[in-house]
């Protein structure tokens with residue numbers, strides 16, 4: 001059998017620390033969540049590989065480094081409430097749940113939403129709420145958020161996500177004209193109408209599908 005704890009520690013040291021993930025809370029969370037339990041059994045040997053893996057419904061669990069980078073860019077303080085768009089396997093939501101006080105995560109695929117909900121509850125990630133729907137509209141019910149992270153790439157920044165940020169809250173989102181290649185943006189709400197944007201490098205995510213994303217066809 002595999003020594004997943006050792007594989008996890010090596011991933012944190014080699015893929016995260018060496019590439020500039022410095023936030024202790026992020027490193028600790030990445031060193032705690034059992035990624036092997038969020039992927040199909042046939043891929044378990046590759047659970048800590050430096051890349052994405054298929055999770056069914058033509059979707060992927062993001063590369064560990066990208067999960068850590070996006071969460072670090074949210075700059076969450078203790079007691080915060082975070083929104084994730086694109087639950088997928090639930091892995092990033094589990095990592096977030098060890099840093100934020102409350103995590104809301106939205107998934108548009110029924111099958112993925114229900115299996116992530118079941119998995120997160122079985123593993124006792126009790127401060128995560130999985131919602132099913134179009135995350136380009138955010139989740140008004142629990143807004144505003146200290147941080148919003150989008151795990152799929154859209155053509156432009158969905159307005160509802162900006163509107164659901166707290167003052168000084170951050171939105172981390174891949175944006176690009178192509179469905180598979182994006183720039184990662186970190187957007188900070190300065191006041192009601194003012195936002196600053198920083199580019200954080202090239203990334204490749206599955207498409208963000210919805211009203212303020214790519215169309216459903």
Ligand code: SAH
Nearest residue numbers: 061086088089091092107108135208209210
């Ligand atoms: N964070 C996930 C990876 C998600 S992959 C993990 O850790 O496993 C991106 C996910 O975004 C896919 O599951 C896809 O179905 C979902 N998605 C795409 N567009 C969406 C939308 N508008 N609202 C909610 N989820 C969306």
